[in-house]
């Protein structure tokens with residue numbers, strides 16, 4: 001019954017997986033549906049063009065596979081769009097230009113640096129790095145980029161020197177609450193991204209307390225994804241999902257079709 005609506009194929013700069021292999025693995029894992037969400041991060045200065053996306057070939061291949069596999073699994077076509085205020089206008093155009101089912105807006109770059117790189121943390125305390133990260137999300141929320149859910153909301157914990165062991169919701173509650181309220185006000189959701197378990201964090205992204213807080217504040221849209229970049233990462237640790245959702249106050253999850261949310265009961 002579950003869906004995995006955050007996954008990458010070789011159309012993403014950091015994946016070599018064929019879409020067909022991702023689909024075959026999804027069927028083996030018993031998923032009802034999936035959505036491809038390959039990366040686009042404009043103005044990626046460390047390696048220009050690395051996170052560009054070949055829209056036409058990506059669209060043609062996924063739509064052909066969607067048709068071929070229609071009796072076995074439902075396949076949708078989306079994008080994980082790297083948000084950054086100075087590329088907002090280009091991102092707005094890209095969202096309008098193609099018939100996406102689903103758009104994840106994510107922060108990978110803060111002040112033009114990929115927070116995956118240790119250089120982002122040089123000269124910063126953990127607290128100042130985290131505060132700057134959450135402030136940059138608020139800056140993205142002042143733009144008119146019309147995404148559906150914010151990806152891996154506490155993404156920075158994956159790469160902190162402490163691996164997030166000392167990071168709690170409470171420490172950044174002022175910024176996180178402001179982000180969650182703005183998302184809800186804009187009619188946008190968040191995702192339950194299971195890659196935190198893959199990275200050995202022992203938690204999803206965002207952590208359980210942030211998921212719960214989102215629901216408490218009135219958040220309703222919650223999508224599920226492994227953020228898999230290889231076939232064997234699909235539906236990563238999905239056995240944990242019913243408890244994670246229920247503990248956060250959800251008895252359903254959300255999938256998107258033609259940019260419209262659909263709610264699937266647990």
Ligand SMILES: [Zn+2]
Pocket residue numbers: 080106108151152
């Ligand atoms: Zn991402």
Ligand SMILES: [Zn+2]
Pocket residue numbers: 006007008080227
């Ligand atoms: Zn991703």
